[in-house]
Amino acid sequence: MAKMNMLQAINNALDIAMAGNERVLCFGEDVGAFGGVFRATSNLQQKYGKDRCFNTPLVEQGIIGFANGLAAQGSFPVAEIQFADYIFPAFDQIVNEAAKFRYRSGDLFNVGGLTIRAPYGGGIAGGLYHSQSPEAYFAHTPGLKIVVPRNPHQAKGLLLGAINDPNPTLFFEPKRLYRASVGEVPDGEYQLPLGEAEVLKEGSDVTVLGWGAQMEVIGKAVDMAEKDGISCEVIDLRTILPWDADTVADSVLKTGRLVVTHEAPLTGGFAGEIAATIQERCFLYLESPIARVTGLDTPFPLVLEKEHFPNHLKVYEAIQDSVNF
Amino acid sequence: MTTTKSKTVYTPAFTDGSEYRIPTFKLLKQDGSLYKGGKAPDIDQEKALRIYHAMVTTRILDERMLAAQRQGRLSFYMQSTGEEAAIVGSAAALDDADMIMAQYREQGALAYRGFTIDEFMNQLFGNELDYGKGRQMPVHYGSATLHYMTISSPLATQIPQATGYAYGQKMAGDGQCTVVYFGEGAASEGDFHAGLNMAAVHRVPAIFICRNNGYAISTPASEQFAADGIAPRAFGYKMDVIRVDGNDILAVYQATEAARKLAVEENRPVLIETMTYRLAAHSSSDDPSGYRSKEEEAVWREKDPILRMQHWLKNCGWWSDDEEKELQERLRREVLETMKRAQKRPPPPLDSLVSDVYDEVPPALQAQYEKLKAHIRKYPDEYPKSADHVIGGA
Numbered sequence: 126m127a128k129m130n131m132l133q134a135i136n137n138a139l140d141i142a143m144a145g146n147e148r149v150l151c152f153g154e155d156v157g158a159f160g161g162v163f164r165a166t167s168n169l170q171q172k173y174g175k176d177r178c179f180n181t182p183l184v185e186q187g188i189i190g191f192a193n194g195l196a197a198q199g200s201f202p203v204a205e206i207q208f209a210d211y212i213f214p215a216f217d218q219i220v221n222e223a224a225k226f227r228y229r230s231g232d233l234f235n236v237g238g239l240t241i242r243a244p245y246g247g248g249i250a251g252g253l254y255h256s257q258s259p260e261a262y263f264a265h266t267p268g269l270k271i272v273v274p275r276n277p278h279q280a281k282g283l284l285l286g287a288i289n290d291p292n293p294t295l296f297f298e299p300k301r302l303y304r305a306s307v308g309e310v311p312d313g314e315y316q317l318p319l320g321e322a323e324v325l326k327e328g329s330d331v332t333v334l335g336w337g338a339q340m341e342v343i344g345k346a347v348d349m350a351e352k353d354g355i356s357c358e359v360i361d362l363r364t365i366l367p368w369d370a371d372t373v374a375d376s377v378l379k380t381g382r383l384v385v386t387h388e389a390p391l392t393g394g395f396a397g398e399i400a401a402t403i404q405e406r407c408f409l410y411l412e413s414p415i416a417r418v419t420g421l422d423t424p425f426p427l428v429l430e431k432e433h434f435p436n437h438l439k440v441y442e443a444i445q446d447s448v449n450f
Numbered sequence: 451m452t453t454t455k456s457k458t459v460y461t462p463a464f465t466d467g468s469e470y471r472i473p474t475f476k477l478l479k480q481d482g483s484l485y486k487g488g489k490a491p492d493i494d495q496e497k498a499l500r501i502y503h504a505m506v507t508t509r510i511l512d513e514r515m516l517a518a519q520r521q522g523r524l525s526f527y528m529q530s531t532g533e534e535a536a537i538v539g540s541a542a543a544l545d546d547a548d549m550i551m552a553q554y555r556e557q558g559a560l561a562y563r564g565f566t567i568d569e570f571m572n573q574l575f576g577n578e579l580d581y582g583k584g585r586q587m588p589v590h591y592g593s594a595t596l597h598y599m600t601i602s603s604p605l606a607t608q609i610p611q612a613t614g615y616a617y618g619q620k621m622a623g624d625g626q627c628t629v630v631y632f633g634e635g636a637a638s639e640g641d642f643h644a645g646l647n648m649a650a651v652h653r654v655p656a657i658f659i660c661r662n663n664g665y666a667i668s669t670p671a672s673e674q675f676a677a678d679g680i681a682p683r684a685f686g687y688k689m690d691v692i693r694v695d696g697n698d699i700l701a702v703y704q705a706t707e708a709a710r711k712l713a714v715e716e717n718r719p720v721l722i723e724t725m726t727y728r729l730a731a732h733s734s735s736d737d738p739s740g741y742r743s744k745e746e747e748a749v750w751r752e753k754d755p756i757l758r759m760q761h762w763l764k765n766c767g768w769w770s771d772d773e774e775k776e777l778q779e780r781l782r783r784e785v786l787e788t789m790k791r792a793q794k795r796p797p798p799p800l801d802s803l804v805s806d807v808y809d810e811v812p813p814a815l816q817a818q819y820e821k822l823k824a825h826i827r828k829y830p831d832e833y834p835k836s837a838d839h840v841i842g843g844a
């Protein structure tokens with residue numbers, strides 16, 4: 126075990142993947158000798174050479190199109206999009222190509238080796254274009270997997286899981302936690318399962334569900350609620366698509382209440398999908414309406430970021446409202 | 451149906467286009483004298499000093515605001531150091547009512563148009579007077595009165611938009627054109643191709659100015675494209691193109707002036723590649739020591755575009771050391787005083803969170819806003835930027 130921050134854990138996962146399989150390649154804008162603007166790919170070019178870790182021209186649609194081709198050929202591309210906000214020029218390559226490669230060819234061809242890494246989320250004074258959480262756009266696309274880690278240990282295990290998963294996977298990294306989140310990470314190779322939520326804390330009064338950086342926010346809110354005598358069950362969804370409805374439903378059948386939180390706007394956010402499924406599966410057990418604590422239905426602001434943000438106070442209030450409904 | 455008018459040959463002859471090398475247009479040597487055979491554009495003293503003033507303003511603003519960022523007074527900053535001639539020189543050759551669509555490093559064009567230091571500061575600090583209402587990161591300026599489209603961070607998106615804007619100008623017959631700036635890195639985006647191809651097909655009055663400054667963050671131009679710069683791409687679109695020494699204020703001015711004539715009088719879009727160097731870091735978040743040498747930077751410091759213009763002004767008898775000293779001191783003082791003023795101003799009001807998403811706030815968003823206000827009333831100490839405003843009754 127070693128203490129690592131999330132960037133080091135991601136770098137370590139990439140290192141292990143490249144060492145273990147020479148068909149794993151890492152590329153994107155500034156990821157080569159410089160090691161990426163956040164340094165997630167530090168020293169990989171030095172270690173594995175320019176053919177396996179390299180800078181691309183500045184063209185996101187090209188990066189993902191290129192990665193699709195590589196994956197179809199049997200390689201394991203790990204493509205970096207510098208910020209999740211800049212993934213949209215590649216939307217066509219992800220939504221119409223990566224997600225449908227296997228289906229449209231009757232499984233003659235697939236891009237299962239593809240992993241797309243992108244830092245997402247707010248809280249870093251990034252304004253409109255360095256703060257977005259675009260997971261819901263992609264969650265509407267069958268054929269993709271979407272994974273979001275909450276800490277260094279999870280980041281390493283889930284990223285290795287994503288690289289080795291035989292489906293194209295989007296791996297959204299909570300950049301606010303890149304250096305802020307530090308924890309023990311096992312040294313060697315390990316994989317954490319995709320498609321499985323994790324119950325972080327058992328409780329009886331209310332289920333509080335999130336993913337990625339929101340798990341830290343939930344932690345603070347739950348500490349406040351527990352001081353009020355509310356017993357919270359905390360779940361990290363970890364994989365947005367395909368998502369683990371069983372674990373969430375089992376929890377809500379027990380607690381009768383659900384609070385879901387994400388940074389992305391309310392309308393069309395993934396919390397809506399969760400709420401619809403859970404009310405279907407737990408209707409007669411629900412003690413209060415499923416609450417969503419999210420960003421406003423606006424672009425991500427700058428100066429008033431704190432007001433916009435679904436912070437621990439807003440989550441705490443939602444827990445209170447849910448229990449006192 | 452094929453549209454080529456090519457000759458037929460009977461052996462497989464390939465070409466990579468390298469038989470035609472695009473030359474670089476220069477007028478001004480570093481000592482302020484003209485190259486032999488070069489003729490200075492028709493710029494009078496007043497105009498020359500307006501250009502110079504904008505360049506020096508930009509340089510000082512960049513120096514002071516990076517320092518302010520380092521002191522923690524500002525969240526972020528981007529300098530344009532070394533590229534002032536490419537930016538101001540081209541803006542100066544336009545009509546002041548021509549549309550400018552910039553990338554994010556073209557504060558010099560705004561300074562030339564008359565954006566005040568107060569206006570720069572209000573955006574940088576995102577205060578209540580920021581035209582963008584504190585929503586975007588620093589340096590995302592915009593001014594409707596100065597015909598300067600508000601900056602968007604995603605790269606190259608402004609390029610096809612410039613083509614569309616220029617088409618609208620052509621339809622309106624208003625005699626204006628659109629000038630769009632972008633870096634050599636952004637030129638790799640698909641939007642570059644879309645924008646230039648459509649401009650050539652639809653014959654729009656647009657000028658595409660590439661600031662080839664050598665780097666896209668850490669990525670050198672040599673890893674961005676295999677070709678000889680950006681200029682040769684114009685051939686593929688059948689677009690007029692010129693490559694200019696971007697640190698040469700007179701060459702940039704003259705090239706842009708001529709390009710504007712082609713664009714406005716003949717609806718011929720033009721690509722201008724200005725060869726320059728990003729002397730500063732990409733942004734305050736970047737440290738170039740990780741990817742390039744001090745020696746390389748030093749070579750380009752010797753080609754300082756502002757000093758080059760200063761030498762020329764002095765050769766013309768239009769500028770003196772005393773005037774230089776006075777200008778520098780005055781601008782430094784003004785920047786500092788203005789910064790203090792802007793920093794003290796309150797942030798935009800809370801309702802700026804929900805306005806302008808649409809022309810009117812939709813009911814669902816209004817409900818979210820009411821809920822937010824109730825929340826802030828309950829926890830006023832947690833929201834110092836907006837609590838007074840909410841409790842004040844807005």
